[in-house]
Each structure stands twice: as structure tokens, then as C-alpha cells.
Amino acid sequence: MFRAISQLDNVYLYCHTTYPDEGWDVPRLLVENSIQNRTFFSYICVNCKKVTASKFQGLNIQCAYCNNDAFLPQTRLACSEKELCNIINCFDLYAQISSCEALGIPSIESTACGVRVLNVNYSAMSDIINKLQCISIEPDAFNTEPQSGRRMAAISSENIANKIKQWINVNDNKQLVRSHYDDNYPFNKSIENWIEIIDSIPIENKWQIPPDIQNPEEPNWNLPNDLFIEECIIKTLKLPDFLGSWSHAESLTALNAGIFINNGRFEKIEKKNIFEYFLNIRNKINHWESKRKQCIEQGFI
Numbered sequence: 001m002f003r004a005i006s007q008l009d010n011v012y013l014y015c016h017t018t019y020p021d022e023g024w025d026v027p028r029l030l031v032e033n034s035i036q037n038r039t040f041f042s043y044i045c046v047n048c049k050k051v052t053a054s055k056f057q058g059l060n061i062q063c064a065y066c067n068n069d070a071f072l073p074q075t076r077l078a079c080s081e082k083e084l085c086n087i088i089n090c091f092d093l094y095a096q097i098s099s100c101e102a103l104g105i106p107s108i109e110s111t112a113c114g115v116r117v118l119n120v121n122y123s124a125m126s127d128i129i130n131k132l133q134c135i136s137i138e139p140d141a142f143n144t145e146p147q148s149g150r151r152m153a154a155i156s157s158e159n160i161a162n163k164i165k166q167w168i169n170v171n172d173n174k175q176l177v178r179s180h181y182d183d184n185y186p187f188n189k190s191i192e193n194w195i196e197i198i199d200s201i202p203i204e205n206k207w208q209i210p211p212d213i214q215n216p217e218e219p220n221w222n223l224p225n226d227l228f229i230e231e232c233i234i235k236t237l238k239l240p241d242f243l244g245s246w247s248h249a250e251s252l253t254a255l256n257a258g259i260f261i262n263n264g265r266f267e268k269i270e271k272k273n274i275f276e277y278f279l280n281i282r283n284k285i286n287h288w289e290s291k292r293k294q295c296i297e298q299g300f301i
């Protein structure tokens with residue numbers, strides 16, 4: 001995005017984002033692309049909560065309204081909806097340049113403000129493009145992220161710059177843009193959908209069924225791995241539904257390998273650990289089922 005802006009004349013970039021974060025090195029991107037003078041950031045005042053738009057000046061500046069400290073937006077320091085609405089209404093175009101995305105809330109917020117959205121035609125963004133009549137950018141390529149196996153879109157700066165060039169001077173009809181939001185994501189319609197879904201779920205009153213409190217038994221330690229885990233599930237955990245579950249499969253894979261990966265670290269695993277894993281689940285079930293039993297006996301449910 002920063003590089004795309006550097007390829008355009010008379011185009012300004014506004015970033016409503018925090019720094020430092022586990023993401024981009026913002027000062028470096030500004031300097032590398034020589035766009036320090038046409039990139040603005042939101043700084044939010046800790047005192048009056050008003051937003052000052054400023055060129056990048058590090059983590060904090062002096063609030064233009066009350067002279068207190070103003071910081072880049074953070075989860076603990078957000079601006080009001082009204083302020084965000086004012087910020088978005090300064091834009092000619094909102095660019096959602098993501099390699100993948102679920103429901104991109106800012107795209108919906110921008111459309112609600114009548115500001116046209118530039119969106120990547122990939123993952124859930126494709127759905128939003130159709131619904132909100134966004135300007136669509138086709139990815140130039142796809143990369144597979146090694147850690148997660150996710151397919152990520154790659155969008156070149158030239159691609160972004162060309163789209164912005166085509167659209168930046170289009171005199172959009174803000175009411176028309178807003179209507180795409182009203183047609184698809186109005187607040188009341190979302191609430192109605194939730195009510196309909198929740199109401200359609202059949203009520204299963206299980207509070208009064210007999211408590212599932214059972215004594216865990218030890219498996220036969222001499223069994224081969226596969227049969228040993230089956231016994232752990234049947235005799236220790238006492239939940240036959242766990243047979244064939246993800247936990248069952250993962251336990252068998254780990255026990256056969258003798259190791260499992262915990263937060264990126266290899267750890268040794270043996271039958272004792274598998275037994276303790278299922279025993280722990282059974283103990284938790286017994287604990288909470290005992291609480292429910294007490295509630296039934298005391299007439300609370």
C-alpha cells in the first residue's frame with residue numbers, strides 16, 4: 001500500500017492504525033517510499049478522546065484540542081463511533097488490501113459512511129465485493145503460508161496504484177454507496193437474523209438428567225498403543241463418543257511418535273501422559289457434574 005501511494009501523484013494516505021505492533025515497520029515504510037509528507041495518522045487524546053490527524057511523529061503527540069498526550073489508536077484507546085465516522089468521511093476511497101480476510105468490518109463501516117471500498121477479490125472479501133459493490137482487485141499471485149498452510153493472496157503495488165488511479169477522481173454518489181450497506185448489513189436485519197437462528201434451536205433441557213459421575217479406571221498398561229488409548233477412552237474417560245475424535249487421533253499420533261509439539265517445542269510423551277490427559281478430563285467432568293448434583297438436591301434447578 002505504501003509503495004503504491006509512492007507511485008501516485010497528489011494522493012494522500014490516511015492510516016488509522018497502531019504502532020509498534022507485530023506487523024509493519026511504519027517509519028521504515030514511510031522513509032523507504034518517501035511518502036512522509038502525504039501520509040497521515042490518527043492520534044487519540046488520552047484526556048478528551050478527540051482525534052488529531054497528523055503526519056507520523058512517533059508514538060505520541062500533543063493533543064490539538066487540550067494539549068494532553070495523544071497516542072496512535074490502540075485497543076485500550078479507541079475513538080468514538082462519531083469520530084471514526086468523521087475520519088472515514090474524509091476519504092475518497094477506502095482500501096482494504098488484505099492477503100486474506102474473514103468479514104472485513106472496516107469495509108462495511110466505510111460503505112455505511114458512503115465511501116467506496118477497494119477490496120481484494122479473495123476469501124470472504126469476494127462476498128463483500130458483491131454485496132457492497134466494491135472496486136475489485138484481482139490478486140497477482142497466491143502464496144502458501146508454511147506455518148498454517150493457508151493460501152494467501154499477493155497484490156502488487158502497481159496493481160493497487162492502477163486501481164486507485166482509475167477511481168480516485170470518480171465522483172461517487174455517497175447515497176448510492178450507502179444503500180449497498182442498507183441492503184445487506186443493516187443493524188436491525190442482523191439482530192433479526194440472530195433472533196431467528198437462536199429461536200430455531202430446539203431447547204434440550206438436560207439440567208435434570210442423572211449426573212455423569214463415574215470412577216475412572218486404569219487401562220491395561222501392556223496393551224499396544226492403539227488398544228491402550230481405546231481403553232483410556234472407555235475405562236478412564238468413560239466417554240465412548242470420544243472414539244474416533246480429534247483427541248483420539250492426536251493422542252495416537254503423538255504416542256506412536258513418542259513426542260508432541262507444545263507451543264513450538266518438542267516434548268516427550270509416553271503412555272502415562274496419555275492416561276493422565278484422559279483422567280484429567282474425567283476428573284473435570286466429575287467435578288462439574290457434582291456441582292450440578294448439589295444444585296438439583298438443593299432445588300436450585
Ligand SMILES: [Zn+2]
Pocket residue numbers: 045046047048049050063064065066067068
Ligand atoms: Zn485532548
